[in-house]
Amino acid sequence: xxxxxxxxxxxxxxxxxxxxxxxxxxxxxxxxxxxxxxxxxxxxxxxxxxxxxxxxxxxxxxxxxxxxxxxxxxxxxxxxxxxxxxxxxxxxxxxxxxxxxxxxxxxxxxxxxxxxxxxxxxxxxxxxxxxxxxxxxxxxxxxxxxxxxxxxxxxxxxxxxxxxxxxxxxxxxxxxxxxxxxxxxxxxxxxxxxxxxxxxxxxxxxxxxxxxxxxxxxxxxxxxxxxxxxxxxxxxxxxxxxxxxxxxxxxxxxxxxxxxxxxxxxxxxxxxxxxxxxxxxxxxxxx
Amino acid sequence: xxxxxxxxxxxxxxxxxxxxxxxxxxxxxxxxxxxxxxxxxxxxxxxxxxxxxxxxxxxxxxxxxxxxxxxxxxxxxxxxxxxxxxxxxxxxxxxxxxxxxxxxxxxxxxxxxxxxxxxxxxxxxxxxxxxxxxxxxxxxxxxxxxxxxxxxxxxxxxxxxxxxxxxxxxxxxxxxxxxxxxxxxxxxxxxxxxxxxxxxxxxxxxxxxxx
Numbered sequence: 001x002x003x004x005x006x007x008x009x010x011x012x013x014x015x016x017x018x019x020x021x022x023x024x025x026x027x028x029x030x031x032x033x034x035x036x037x038x039x040x041x042x043x044x045x046x047x048x049x050x051x052x053x054x055x056x057x058x059x060x061x062x063x064x065x066x067x068x069x070x071x072x073x074x075x076x077x078x079x080x081x082x083x084x085x086x087x088x089x090x091x092x093x094x095x096x097x098x099x100x101x102x103x104x105x106x107x108x109x110x111x112x113x114x115x116x117x118x119x120x121x122x123x124x125x126x127x128x129x130x131x132x133x134x135x136x137x138x139x140x141x142x143x144x145x146x147x148x149x150x151x152x153x154x155x156x157x158x159x160x161x162x163x164x165x166x167x168x169x170x171x172x173x174x175x176x177x178x179x180x181x182x183x184x185x186x187x188x189x190x191x192x193x194x195x196x197x198x199x200x201x202x203x204x205x206x207x208x209x210x211x212x213x214x215x216x217x218x219x220x221x222x223x224x225x226x227x228x229x230x231x232x233x234x235x236x237x238x239x240x241x242x243x244x245x246x247x248x249x250x251x252x253x254x255x256x257x258x259x260x261x262x263x264x265x266x267x268x269x270x271x272x273x274x275x276x277x278x279x280x281x282x283x284x285x286x287x
Numbered sequence: 288x289x290x291x292x293x294x295x296x297x298x299x300x301x302x303x304x305x306x307x308x309x310x311x312x313x314x315x316x317x318x319x320x321x322x323x324x325x326x327x328x329x330x331x332x333x334x335x336x337x338x339x340x341x342x343x344x345x346x347x348x349x350x351x352x353x354x355x356x357x358x359x360x361x362x363x364x365x366x367x368x369x370x371x372x373x374x375x376x377x378x379x380x381x382x383x384x385x386x387x388x389x390x391x392x393x394x395x396x397x398x399x400x401x402x403x404x405x406x407x408x409x410x411x412x413x414x415x416x417x418x419x420x421x422x423x424x425x426x427x428x429x430x431x432x433x434x435x436x437x438x439x440x441x442x443x444x445x446x447x448x449x450x451x452x453x454x455x456x457x458x459x460x461x462x463x464x465x466x467x468x469x470x471x472x473x474x475x476x477x478x479x480x481x482x483x484x485x486x487x488x489x490x491x492x493x494x495x496x497x498x
């Protein structure tokens with residue numbers, strides 16, 4: 001059995017190994033090589049153009065959805081892959097921003113993605129600006145049917161909320177955590193009043209302390225080219241990367257002394273509690 | 288209008304943004320989808336922009352110039368009338384050119400290892416680390432000597448030159464190549480001094496000193 005983790009989440013979730021486009025030109029003789037949960041994987045398309053993923057000589061269950069490849073460890077129950085109906089909604093553009101390697105636990109990457117409090121300090125001039133540092137109250141709940149975390153009614157003043165923004169706006173946000181390593185952000189679309197753009201964060205855990213963070217844009221956007229949209233997202237993620245890589249321990253502490261969370265940390269507190277309740281172990285600090 | 292074929296996360300593109308900014312020049316940024324799109328290796332880019340498939344490329348009117356170090360020399364020669372960044376002095380220019388070659392070694396070592404860790408591109412990590420350490424040692428020794436003599440910048444000048452701009456980005460990004468800068472104290476002091484220059488602009492991975 002290639003995967004020896006006892007974590008019930010990573011055994012039953014669908015985990016990404018990146019964009020389906022990574023298989024372009026790959027064959028059984030020249031496969032795409034990557035890592036997942038400490039294992040080496042090879043992937044390619046077979047004669048019927050279906051994706052094949054092999055770990056340790058064994059074929060793994062694989063889905064191709066939302067332009068990405070999703071792999072199951074083949075050992076344990078298969079959860080249903082999360083819904084992302086916006087992906088198929090007409091009028092939206094799909095822009096893959098690719099994956100960026102980060103030397104930390106994937107849980108830290110997701111937790112950072114959920115945090116609005118760092119915007120003015122790390123994304124100065126785009127997603128926030130000192131002294132407008134206040135995180136207004138918002139609501140967080142775990143959806144009873146899907147067991148996903150939703151943070152609603154979030155808003156934050158942003159001097160340049162997207163690549164095409166000319167003026168500051170009070171950006172409306174919704175956060176969603178579909179799986180421990182998979183989250184999405186819904187955010188006011190600058191040119192389409194009332195509509196929400198979606199940023200998907202699909203984290204590929206290479207091992208407990210190294211990930212590839214993949215970002216997918218599902219946007220109403222008709223002014224900018226792909227390269228400008230990607231440049232903006234990669235700038236934001238590139239600013240987070242050194243912060244994430246300097247956090248110690250690299251694995252997320254879940255079981256230490258109770259931390260006093262402030263109101264602005266409500267999503268993070270909910271995420272950590274949700275991970276504890278699910279028996280999360282992969283990428284978790286063994287304290 | 289000057290145009291810069293640019294990639295946000297590239298240290299070699301950033302060094303041109305930094306000099307253009309310090310020279311007070313207006314320019315148009317043309318974002319190239321380096322990752323994941325590999326647009327710099329597309330037939331159109333190779334044919335029309337740069338046959339070597341590298342960034343940055345500078346366009347000034349009809350004049351198209353590749354190679355980050357060459358672009359620094361061009362911009363300073365053409366637009367820095369005071370000769371501050373590329374002083375008109377034979378010995379200084381000789382020393383600057385030496386460090387422009389070191390900047391290429393940093394690209395071959397630190398930038399290559401960083402691309403491996405960030406974008407999954409193939410690299411011989413042991414070779415990258417050996418060349419990175421040799422280059423950083425060279426820089427640290429020279430900077431220690433210059434700092435002691437009161438001409439603290441790389442080419443032995445009182446003010447920074449394009450030698451400093453050329454070597455700065457990938458020295459400062461060494462952490463993203465998983466190279467520890469603690470053995471190079473003079474180099475670390477020089478990175479701090481660069482970041483605290485008036486009008487400094489940051490890039491992802493190189494923090495603004497105000498943060």
